Amino acid sequence: MAQHEDGRLGVGMIGYAFMGAAHSQAWRVAPRFFDLALRPEMTVVAGRDSTAVEAARVRLGWGAAETDWRAVVARDDVDLVDICTPGDTHAEIAIAALQAGKHVLCEKPLANTVAEAEAMTAAAEAAAEQGVRAMVGFTYRRVPAIALARQLVAEGRIGQVRQVRAQYLQDWIADAEAPLSWRLDKAVAGSGALGDIGAHVVDLAQHVTGQVLTGVSGLLETFVHERPVAAGFSGLHGSAGTERGPVTVDDAAVFFGRLSGGGIATFEATRFAWGRKNAIRLEVNGSHGSIAFDFEDMNVLHLYDATDEARVAGFRRIVVTEPEHPYVGAWWPAGHGLGYEHGFVHQVVDLVGALAAGEQPTPSFADGLQVQRVLDAVERSAADESRWTFVDPGPT
Ligand code: SOE
Numbered sequence: 212m213a214q215h216e217d218g219r220l221g222v223g224m225i226g227y228a229f230m231g232a233a234h235s236q237a238w239r240v241a242p243r244f245f246d247l248a249l250r251p252e253m254t255v256v257a258g259r260d261s262t263a264v265e266a267a268r269v270r271l272g273w274g275a276a277e278t279d280w281r282a283v284v285a286r287d288d289v290d291l292v293d294i295c296t297p298g299d300t301h302a303e304i305a306i307a308a309l310q311a312g313k314h315v316l317c318e319k320p321l322a323n324t325v326a327e328a329e330a331m332t333a334a335a336e337a338a339a340e341q342g343v344r345a346m347v348g349f350t351y352r353r354v355p356a357i358a359l360a361r362q363l364v365a366e367g368r369i370g371q372v373r374q375v376r377a378q379y380l381q382d383w384i385a386d387a388e389a390p391l392s393w394r395l396d397k398a399v400a401g402s403g404a405l406g407d408i409g410a411h412v413v414d415l416a417q418h419v420t421g422q423v424l425t426g427v428s429g430l431l432e433t434f435v436h437e438r439p440v441a442a443g444f445s446g447l448h449g450s451a452g453t454e455r456g457p458v459t460v461d462d463a464a465v466f467f468g469r470l471s472g473g474g475i476a477t478f479e480a481t482r483f484a485w486g487r488k489n490a491i492r493l494e495v496n497g498s499h500g501s502i503a504f505d506f507e508d509m510n511v512l513h514l515y516d517a518t519d520e521a522r523v524a525g526f527r528r529i530v531v532t533e534p535e536h537p538y539v540g541a542w543w544p545a546g547h548g549l550g551y552e553h554g555f556v557h558q559v560v561d562l563v564g565a566l567a568a569g570e571q572p573t574p575s576f577a578d579g580l581q582v583q584r585v586l587d588a589v590e591r592s593a594a595d596e597s598r599w600t601f602v603d604p605g606p607t
Pocket of ligand 1: 229381407447
């Protein structure tokens, strides 16, 4: 087993930018609000630039800093490696960590290619035989309203799922002069809107309905082919330098697909939707009701029950801030609401709970691989005039 006998869980985090900051906050806060069966310790953070990683160590509250991720994997006081780097490094780090007997939490999308995701999943399955666990970070599953939506669908509140409408809309590169970020470089990010944010809505649609996509037809578009090279970045926003460089990924993705339970689903992922900041919209229509969610109003879930008397039928606006709702009871008095960062805290809570119980946390690397296969099918479809493309079901 990777975790220590004394209940301590030493965490080593690779990367410290936007996702690293979100994960740091989660590791720090989770044990202060939730009773965890293991005690996470923020042991070490790694990044290539020694000055920058030391500054991040201090700012984010880590015990030590390393400039090579391999040093983190080699440390005896690290039980879990938390990968918050761009996709091109996920496979190498995750496989090395698992082979060294460390649990792994890896940011989404799991990898940049299906082949990498397969290798990671094989490493995770081999490590699982020694009690070593791997999880991919589809954090939005842990937004209480989304967790509630999944419960309601599973309980049959809206009946048989017929249609899903899923969108992830942002606008942070809608300005054609917004500088190039690694997220616009295929060699680093794997794909554009499709993998960066489309992956989230694929996961959510499947997670909430309990079904998987079996086939898709897709369209990818790049609107702005060249941008200023960034002189510096803070979060998603950077200052433009004088040189220009190519955008090598999709700016927007639209696709539709069939679900394993007989339903159909439409998807849209774009970072060009002016005015939409982090609009994750999910609507599910069943045989006797609907649910609807928008992350821009993330403490609310809408439920329509078609069995209501017609005179009073209408979407019910459930404010998901009560102790009866998933995760909420550990936080503030009823009604006070949660934000973006809480999903990351809940991810730590669920991960640590699974590790302590000796169980496989979800979503597993196999789940991440399945999403990767959906993305791959969309790309293959888009490259072939949107031809209908089956999602590889994997080994049967
Ligand atoms: C940028 O589009 C981004 O930071 C994604 O990479 C994250 O996965 C998403 O949660 C927020 O937006």
